[in-house]
Amino acid sequence: MIKKSISAMALVLSAMSLVTMMSAPVRAEGAAGKHVNVRGSIVSHAGSTLTVKTREGETLDINLAEGLQVSAVANARIEDIKPGDFVGIASLPKKDGGDGALEVLIFPPALKGAGEGSYGWDLKPNSSMTNATVADAVTGVDGRTVTVSYKGKEKKISIPDGTPVVTLAPATKEDLVPGAVVFVPAEKASTGTVAQRLVVGKNGVVPPM
Numbered sequence: 001m002i003k004k005s006i007s008a009m010a011l012v013l014s015a016m017s018l019v020t021m022m023s024a025p026v027r028a029e030g031a032a033g034k035h036v037n038v039r040g041s042i043v044s045h046a047g048s049t050l051t052v053k054t055r056e057g058e059t060l061d062i063n064l065a066e067g068l069q070v071s072a073v074a075n076a077r078i079e080d081i082k083p084g085d086f087v088g089i090a091s092l093p094k095k096d097g098g099d100g101a102l103e104v105l106i107f108p109p110a111l112k113g114a115g116e117g118s119y120g121w122d123l124k125p126n127s128s129m130t131n132a133t134v135a136d137a138v139t140g141v142d143g144r145t146v147t148v149s150y151k152g153k154e155k156k157i158s159i160p161d162g163t164p165v166v167t168l169a170p171a172t173k174e175d176l177v178p179g180a181v182v183f184v185p186a187e188k189a190s191t192g193t194v195a196q197r198l199v200v201g202k203n204g205v206v207p208p209m
Contacts, residue, residue, distance in 0.1 A: 033189030037122055038062065038182070039207075042200075045176040050195070052182060062186060065196040072171035072202035076106050078144050078159055080167075085134045086112040087148065090123045090209055091157050098145075098156040102127060103164045103208035116150045123209065130155055164208035175200050183207035 040054035050062045081087065086107045091099035102123055107114075112133065121129035132148035132155065143160040159165075176182075181201035186193050199207040 033187040033194075036186050036188045036193070038184040038186055038193070038195075040182065042176060042178050042180045042182060044178060045173075050176060050182075050184075050198075052184065060193060062184060063192050063194045065194055068173065068195065069197040070171045070173060070175065071197070071199050072169040072175065073105070073166035073199060073205050073207055074169040074203070075205050076104075076165045076167045078104075078161070078163065078165050080106060080165065081134060081137050081144065081146060081159070083134050083136055086114075086131070087134060087146075088115075088129060088131045088209070089146075089148070089157055089159075090121050090127055090129050092124060092127050094158070098158060099128070099130075101157050101159040101163050104159060104166070105209060106165065106167045107131075108168060118150060118153075118155060129209075130157070166205065166208060169202065169205075171200050171202055175202050181206040183209055 038052055038054055038060060040052040040060075043051040043053050043059060045051070048064045048066075050064055052060050052062060054060055081104065086109075088105040088107065089099075090102040092102060094100045115131045116133075118128055118130040118132070121127045123129075130148060130150065132150035135147040135149045135154065137144055137146045140158075143158060143163065145156060145158045147154055147156050149155075182198055184195045184198040186195040199209070201207060
């Protein structure tokens, strides 16, 4: 029981960092370095160095900070999204108004309200990340449309069938194996690229964010 409780607490703490990361707009380079989101597959993991083949084709060495927080994602269903849920949705503007989802992350209840807001995101050009509470969810012919609320504002986002929908799952450094897909929010400075947290693909489910 104690072991399960510790595992659950570790997941919540890691998830809190993930929510914070997913609410951070892209920053200019400053004292703390430039924020970069690294997406790709692990080439190798040795000690505190993670080598990743990025989606842009670059091979990048990432320095893993002491106390690295590792999370994974697990599959969820579009039907799981219900009013009151706190979600992180990456989306693109639609020509006919509103936004269309690129992916949806359903956060656990303990994280409701953390990192609330809508910000620029780099999953695709002109995409945004919205961390918000689902006000309503209406089933349509092709998927579902949700209205989410954040900081007194509302945003309507359609979620087509086939859109990746995930929730958080536990993971450890032992899951950082060659070939695993990772999403790494990092800081790039003159001393190298450093990460304090990351999301790794596990059990066939890859980070869609």
